Amino acid sequence: MKPSHGCVVWSKVGFGDLSNFDRAYKRHEKSNEHVDETTDISCHAQLSVIVRYVDSAGKIQERFIGFFDVSGGRDAQSVFEILNENMQGYNFKDKLVAQTYDGAAVMASDLNGLQAKVKAIAPSAMFVHCYAHRLNLVLSEGAKCLPECRIFFASLSGFATFFSKSTKRTSFLESAGCSRLPRNAPTRWNFTSRIVSTVANNYDGLLQTFENIIADTTMDDDTLDCAKGFVRKLEDFEFVFMLYTYEQIFSETDVVFDIVQQRVMDVLYCKNRIESLLAFVKEKRSEGAFQAIYAKTADLTSDRRDEPMRKRRLTQLQDPQVRYRNLYMAILDNILEQIPRRFSNLESMLFLELVNPGKFDDMRQVFPEEAFQSVLKSYGHHFDSGRLRSELQVLYSDQDLPGNRGKLCDYLVFLKDMELDSAMPQLYKLFSLVATIGATSAGVERSFSCLKRLKSYTRNTMGQGRLSSLALLAIERTLVKSLEKTPSWYDRVTDHFLEKERRAEFTFK
Numbered sequence: 001m002k003p004s005h006g007c008v009v010w011s012k013v014g015f016g017d018l019s020n021f022d023r024a025y026k027r028h029e030k031s032n033e034h035v036d037e038t039t040d041i042s043c044h045a046q047l048s049v050i051v052r053y054v055d056s057a058g059k060i061q062e063r064f065i066g067f068f069d070v071s072g073g074r075d076a077q078s079v080f081e082i083l084n085e086n087m088q089g090y091n092f093k094d095k096l097v098a099q100t101y102d103g104a105a106v107m108a109s110d111l112n113g114l115q116a117k118v119k120a121i122a123p124s125a126m127f128v129h130c131y132a133h134r135l136n137l138v139l140s141e142g143a144k145c146l147p148e149c150r151i152f153f154a155s156l157s158g159f160a161t162f163f164s165k166s167t168k169r170t171s172f173l174e175s176a177g178c179s180r181l182p183r184n185a186p187t188r189w190n191f192t193s194r195i196v197s198t199v200a201n202n203y204d205g206l207l208q209t210f211e212n213i214i215a216d217t218t219m220d221d222d223t224l225d226c227a228k229g230f231v232r233k234l235e236d237f238e239f240v241f242m243l244y245t246y247e248q249i250f251s252e253t254d255v256v257f258d259i260v261q262q263r264v265m266d267v268l269y270c271k272n273r274i275e276s277l278l279a280f281v282k283e284k285r286s287e288g289a290f291q292a293i294y295a296k297t298a299d300l301t302s303d304r305r306d307e308p309m310r311k312r313r314l315t316q317l318q319d320p321q322v323r324y325r326n327l328y329m330a331i332l333d334n335i336l337e338q339i340p341r342r343f344s345n346l347e348s349m350l351f352l353e354l355v356n357p358g359k360f361d362d363m364r365q366v367f368p369e370e371a372f373q374s375v376l377k378s379y380g381h382h383f384d385s386g387r388l389r390s391e392l393q394v395l396y397s398d399q400d401l402p403g404n405r406g407k408l409c410d411y412l413v414f415l416k417d418m419e420l421d422s423a424m425p426q427l428y429k430l431f432s433l434v435a436t437i438g439a440t441s442a443g444v445e446r447s448f449s450c451l452k453r454l455k456s457y458t459r460n461t462m463g464q465g466r467l468s469s470l471a472l473l474a475i476e477r478t479l480v481k482s483l484e485k486t487p488s489w490y491d492r493v494t495d496h497f498l499e500k501e502r503r504a505e506f507t508f509k
Contacts (some may be wrong), residue, residue: 005372014068018239030100030438031051031053031436032101032395032437033050033051033096033100033440034048035049035079035099035107036101036448037070037074038448040451040452041455042460043071044069045069045074046068046069047079047082048448048451049065049068049087050063051063053437054432054436058415058417059412060409060410060412061437064472065087067447067468068086068464069464070082074108075106076112076113076117077425079106080117080118092122093121093122094290096122097126097382097437098125098126098127098438099113099118099123099125099126100129100130101130103129107148108127117150119430124378124379126349126378127397128438129203131270131274131343132257132261134342135253135274135342137338137342138339140411141195141334142334143192144336145331146327146330146331146334148238148242148327149242150247152238152239152242152243153235155190155233155239155242156192156196156199158162158230159199159230160182160195162227163180163181164183165433166223170194172209172212172213173209174493175209176205178202178205178206178208178209180220181195181198182195190450193250194505195245196246196253200244203243203300206230206234207231207241210227210231211231213227220419233300236301237297237298238324240300241294241324241327244293245293245328245331248284248289249331252277252280256277268356271343271349271410272356274339276465277339278339282336285333289324290324293328294360349374349437350371351371351372351374351378351379351434354368354369354372354375355411355430360395360396364397367393372388375433377389382429382433383429383430387406388426395424406433408435409435412435415427416428422500447475450475451487453473453474454474455467456472
């Protein structure tokens with residue numbers, strides 16, 4: 001099945017074609033494929049496909065291909081057949097250099113997963129486990145590592161639930177000048193981090209809110225009982241200690257989450273951010289950082305060391321400071337153990353170091369032979385190895401060429417603007433390759449938001465072709481706007497609309 005102009009669904013709805021996108025995509029040598037699946041309002045499994053590539057202007061682009069119904073089978077073979085059938089028109093077997101999915105076995109398995117089946121017909125298609133999903137797994141597993149962590153997050157989710165059940169309770173929160181507490185999402189830990197941040201930043205206001213609720217004589221018994229429980233929780237040393245421990249961690253992971261979900265971010269920049277996150281956690285695993293958290297907690301509640309021995313539980317008879325130091329270090333140790341394990345396959349992408357600006361000074365002294373052989377091993381048929389080596393040596397030796405550009409997208413635009421893409425084609429091709437390898441499948445997740453807006457309860461009988469077409473118009477609206485500026489746009493739309501036989505006559509006579 002080969003579309004004549006780009007994506008077939010455009011011809012179905014009569015809005016011309018995607019010839020601009022089609023030509024842009026087909027003339028580029030490399031692409032990266034993002035695929036994920038969700039269930040719509042009518043219980044149909046929808047497969048979303050997004051393609052990432054570098055356009056003729058040297059800019060990174062992500063384009064939505066469409067939604068495909070995979071309700072007939074969501075196993076790896078069924079998904080592969082649908083994907084293979086609908087991507088034939090893009091000659092993806094020769095161009096696909098990477099594929100980015102989540103970590104589900106159907107997608108990620110090396111033996112019978114979708115990535116293995118795609119790689120069988122497109123050998124260059126390296127599998128990249130979505131960075132956002134991996135970081136999410138690090139945090140979710142870190143929250144389950146200790147009983148104290150599980151109890152803390154279970155208690156924390158109760159704050160948002162308490163205020164979401166009553167507008168009257170929310171009015172007390174707003175009158176105290178506190179921010180609204182976001183809902184908890186068990187599978188998305190950046191949502192949980194927002195609750196941690198909100199409670200930590202509004203600690204005094206929340207205490208005042210619960211005290212006002214307790215003092216209100218019109219409140220029902222259930223509300224009063226819950227409010228008293230939350231006051232005790234906010235005055236509990238262990239809860240507050242855990243609150244500020246995770247607030248410290250999430251302040252850094254939130255930034256990394258936001259970075260890896262940006263469509264313009266390349267895999268090298270995201271890899272560096274993960275390494276900086278690892279360095280941040282190592283830095284916080286120190287006596288000074290622990291003492292700062294412990295002192296802050298003691299100021300807000302009361303130092304556990306001042307508590308009489310007879311009031312301590314049998315499991316807490318040891319020195320409280322020693323106990324909480326062990327707890328603090330155990331939390332950070334778990335994250336330090338998880339990050340290298342979850343991101344272990346980064347070593348297979350050693351060739352990323354070839355275009356890492358932070359190491360150009362070292363490479364000027366010693367050429368990175370191991371990284372160079374890595375790119376030849378994975379993508380050797382795309383390059384002239386001798387010329388690539390020479391152009392890389394020019395890049396490392398010329399200190400004016402790199403300039404102050406920190407991201408690959410800046411380098412690509414610079415090389416294009418200076419017309420160096422034709423003078424150093426192998427170097428430009430290497431930059432395009434690394435920029436094309438996506439670090440996250442967040443673009444697919446964004447298309448699911450569009451799906452929910454389009455296929456609602458009142459439009460749950462919408463056909464598959466219409467759904468995919470409307471989604472294409474909504475997601476790629478910038479392309480639609482650019483097409484509208486062409487003189488023949490409206491004439492082509494009208495002509496296509498009139499080609500179909502209709503009961504009513506729309507032609508003016």
